Amino acid sequence: MPITYNEAAKSFKLTAKDTSYIMQVAPGGYLAHTYYGKALPDDDLTYLLRLEEPPFTPEKNLRELSSYMDCLPLEYPCFGIGDYREHAFSIVDGNGATAADLRYSSHRIYDGKPALEGLPATFANAPSEAQTLEITLEDKPAQLEVTLIYTAFTDLDVITRSLTVKNTGTDNVQLTRVYSACVDFDTDELDMITVNGSWARERHPERSPLHRGKQSVDSVKGESSHQSNPFTALCTHNADEDTGEVFGFNFVYSGNFLSEAEVTQFGRTRYVMGINSTDFGWLLGPGEIFTAPEVVMVYSDSGLGKMSRTFHDLYRNNLIRGEYRDKRRPILINNWEATYFNFNTEKLIQIAEQASKLGIEMLVMDDGWFGHRDSDNSSLGDWFVYEKKLEGGLKALVEKVNSFGMKFGIWFEPEMISPDSELYKEHPDWAIQIKGRPLTMSREQYVLDYSRKEVRDHIYGMMRKILDNANIEYIKWDMNRQITEPASNWLPKERQREIWHRYVLGVYDLMNRLTTDYPHILLENCSGGGARFDPGMLYFSPQIWCSDDTDAIERLKIQYGTSLCYPCSSMGAHVSDCPNHTVGRQTPFETRGHVAMVGTFGYELDVTKIPQEDRDAIPGQIEEFKKFNPLVRTGDHYRIGNVFEDDEWDAWMFVAKDKSEALLEFVQVLRRPNYHSRRIKLKGLDPAAYYYEESAPDRKYSGAALMQAGITVPEPWGDFRSVLRHFIRA
Numbered sequence: 001m002p003i004t005y006n007e008a009a010k011s012f013k014l015t016a017k018d019t020s021y022i023m024q025v026a027p028g029g030y031l032a033h034t035y036y037g038k039a040l041p042d043d044d045l046t047y048l049l050r051l052e053e054p055p056f057t058p059e060k061n062l063r064e065l066s067s068y069m070d071c072l073p074l075e076y077p078c079f080g081i082g083d084y085r086e087h088a089f090s091i092v093d094g095n096g097a098t099a100a101d102l103r104y105s106s107h108r109i110y111d112g113k114p115a116l117e118g119l120p121a122t123f124a125n126a127p128s129e130a131q132t133l134e135i136t137l138e139d140k141p142a143q144l145e146v147t148l149i150y151t152a153f154t155d156l157d158v159i160t161r162s163l164t165v166k167n168t169g170t171d172n173v174q175l176t177r178v179y180s181a182c183v184d185f186d187t188d189e190l191d192m193i194t195v196n197g198s199w200a201r202e203r204h205p206e207r208s209p210l211h212r213g214k215q216s217v218d219s220v221k222g223e224s225s226h227q228s229n230p231f232t233a234l235c236t237h238n239a240d241e242d243t244g245e246v247f248g249f250n251f252v253y254s255g256n257f258l259s260e261a262e263v264t265q266f267g268r269t270r271y272v273m274g275i276n277s278t279d280f281g282w283l284l285g286p287g288e289i290f291t292a293p294e295v296v297m298v299y300s301d302s303g304l305g306k307m308s309r310t311f312h313d314l315y316r317n318n319l320i321r322g323e324y325r326d327k328r329r330p331i332l333i334n335n336w337e338a339t340y341f342n343f344n345t346e347k348l349i350q351i352a353e354q355a356s357k358l359g360i361e362m363l364v365m366d367d368g369w370f371g372h373r374d375s376d377n378s379s380l381g382d383w384f385v386y387e388k389k390l391e392g393g394l395k396a397l398v399e400k401v402n403s404f405g406m407k408f409g410i411w412f413e414p415e416m417i418s419p420d421s422e423l424y425k426e427h428p429d430w431a432i433q434i435k436g437r438p439l440t441m442s443r444e445q446y447v448l449d450y451s452r453k454e455v456r457d458h459i460y461g462m463m464r465k466i467l468d469n470a471n472i473e474y475i476k477w478d479m480n481r482q483i484t485e486p487a488s489n490w491l492p493k494e495r496q497r498e499i500w501h502r503y504v505l506g507v508y509d510l511m512n513r514l515t516t517d518y519p520h521i522l523l524e525n526c527s528g529g530g531a532r533f534d535p536g537m538l539y540f541s542p543q544i545w546c547s548d549d550t551d552a553i554e555r556l557k558i559q560y561g562t563s564l565c566y567p568c569s570s571m572g573a574h575v576s577d578c579p580n581h582t583v584g585r586q587t588p589f590e591t592r593g594h595v596a597m598v599g600t601f602g603y604e605l606d607v608t609k610i611p612q613e614d615r616d617a618i619p620g621q622i623e624e625f626k627k628f629n630p631l632v633r634t635g636d637h638y639r640i641g642n643v644f645e646d647d648e649w650d651a652w653m654f655v656a657k658d659k660s661e662a663l664l665e666f667v668q669v670l671r672r673p674n675y676h677s678r679r680i681k682l683k684g685l686d687p688a689a690y691y692y693e694e695s696a697p698d699r700k701y702s703g704a705a706l707m708q709a710g711i712t713v714p715e716p717w718g719d720f721r722s723v724l725r726h727f728i729r730a
């Protein structure tokens with residue numbers, strides 16, 4: 001049984017595959033945390049609470065209750081009652097007071113996993129895949145009920161957490177902080193790993209040992225952001241790819257977040273994750289319920305690699321949905337880097353015709369097809385066809401592209417409004433703004449108030465007209481700026497602080513409508529590259545554009561960092577032209593293909609203009625991609641090289657779940673003079689099986705030799721060169 005309750009000890013034990021998570025109701029009715037880690041046979045670990053160690057003996061010694069509160073490992077700590085560490089929950093009650101005090105009231109255990117109202121979340125495909133524990137805590141004076149929701153997955157080292165807050169009283173209560181998870185560790189000997197960056201260099205991992213005080217990553221931009229990602233791993237100092245304990249946390253949310261570890265006075269660590277409380281507020285009227293987004297927690301006893309593979313399995317099977325979840329995605333060609341805004345019907349047809357002959361399966365028309373958009377300074381919100389550019393209209397263009405045997409995809413940026421647009425002329429108040437203050441411009445655009453249903457309905461109406469008018473089979477949903485002047489013309493004064501969360505809920509609502517009404521359309525999320533690469537978005541779209549930086553060498557870093565938490569099958573990756581538009585680097589066409597093959601694969605170049613040699617290489621590249629894509633989508637991913645530690649080379653593998661085949665990809669970043677070949681140890685194979693390379697079937701190697709002794713990789717001639725090696729079980 002994944003979840004049990006020990007009545008005598010009042011303790012709860014969650015078992016998720018080889019992981020145990022244990023809590024208990026401590027004296028006073030406080031819910032305390034006793035253990036998180038490798039599976040244990042025990043279910044009562046009361047001794048770890050040190051209840052008999054003075055001065056923490058509240059039943060005997062009430063004069064030191066505050067010391068008890070400031071030390072007890074609380075599952076869901078509140079502000080204002082003596083726990084001075086980071087708290088997860090704070091309110092302003094009907095009397096204007098700020099303390100909250102949550103005590104155990106009841107619990108229930110059931111099979112399966114509940115959906116979260118209005119929010120994306122992981123799910124169980126069958127009730128037997130997971131069990132759920134709901135523990136209800138009560139704040140009697142404030143008349144609030146908080147129900148902590150834990151789900152343990154049977155076959156994955158995954159526990160998820162979320163919660164609801166219910167106002168059971170007659171007064172309004174302001175929620176000022178509602179984090180989704182808190183875990184207390186009885187040690188400060190941990191490292192914190194986060195993935196950080198900027199535009200064109202998203203999700204670069206950084207690791208540092210925890211130190212006294214608070215260390216965090218967060219976003220207050222209204223999206224998860226280029227700069228931070230709602231992912232954090234806490235790990236033992238010795239943890240590497242294959243060894244050591246790792247606790248991974250990921251927030252299934254696409255707006256403001258906080259991920260923070262605090263090392264306390266007693267050398268312990270409190271970790272919290274949730275909606276950022278900066279500028280957050282939520283008015284909870286009598287009878288109303290607030291639902292906090294989900295945190296996914298993954299435990300690994302064998303390093304970062306195992307943690308990543310657990311996240312990948314969970315997201316591929318229990319988060320991503322829709323027709324394309326388990327399918328190879330169409331090989332697309334996107335015209336953004338090929339033409340930017342400078343295209344017309346004829347140009348797109350030329351690209352599509354040439355591309356179709358080479359085996360490319362879909363044309364994606366990027367930004368610039370609507371309103372009167374010739375640069376990024378107009379027309380967002382005017383989702384009707386720019387007739388001057390698309391002479392003959394969209395339907396005719398799509399039909400022409402279809403006649404080449406190709407699908408057609410289209411770009412939208414539905415959350416935005418340009419000051420130079422019909423929409424803004426009609427509805428200037430639909431932009432997020434503070435009355436009487438100037439609006440801060442970014443990329444010459446403003447953000448629409450998605451907290452407002454009327455706004456979403458209007459935008460969706462325009463999108464539907466486009467989608468119903470032509471055979472559109474793919475949408476790139478972009479979001480190219482952050483929120484400023486956070487206020488809504490629609491919300492009353494006392495609800496203004498809800499704008500951040502209501503905005504995200506509004507985006508989810510529209511994505512939900514879109515994916516329900518158009519289940520055949522493949523949705524790809526994007527946000528100025530990868531500013532919204534988070535599990536919230538993965539719930540709606542099986543793939544997300546990883547970064548505007550398409551340089552193969554820069555992508556080694558971006559895709560490495562992204563793979564810590566997100567499956568390779570979800571990473572939007574294209575072969576683009578050289579010199580690369582972001583860094584001016586020249587890399588071989590073959591290497592660009594091999595690096596893009598790690599992700600969804602496609603092209604982002606003017607296929608009519610690239611060198612003939614590159615054009616000639618495309619059919620072969622496509623064949624190679626098709627051959628290996630099932631392994632990439634369904635296999636286990638192993639990182640072997642690490643360009644952040646050694647920037648001369650990189651390597652990674654995809655291994656079939658049944659270990660019958662494996663693909664090694666090696667990239668030599670810089671060629672070294674006068675060295676022998678590199679020796680590389682493979683991973684994830686069956687040590688007892690024998691393998692041969694497809695290119696040399698007569699030579700057999702044991703899996704043990706390939707993993708413990710390794711193989712030799714002759715260094716290719718030149719920089720930025722890549723090699724694929726395919727191993728098959730004999």
Ligand code: GLA
Binds near residue numbers: 376411529547
């Ligand atoms: C963002 C995206 C790009 C492209 C442009 C269009 O930057 O990341 O891929 O779609 O917008 O304006």
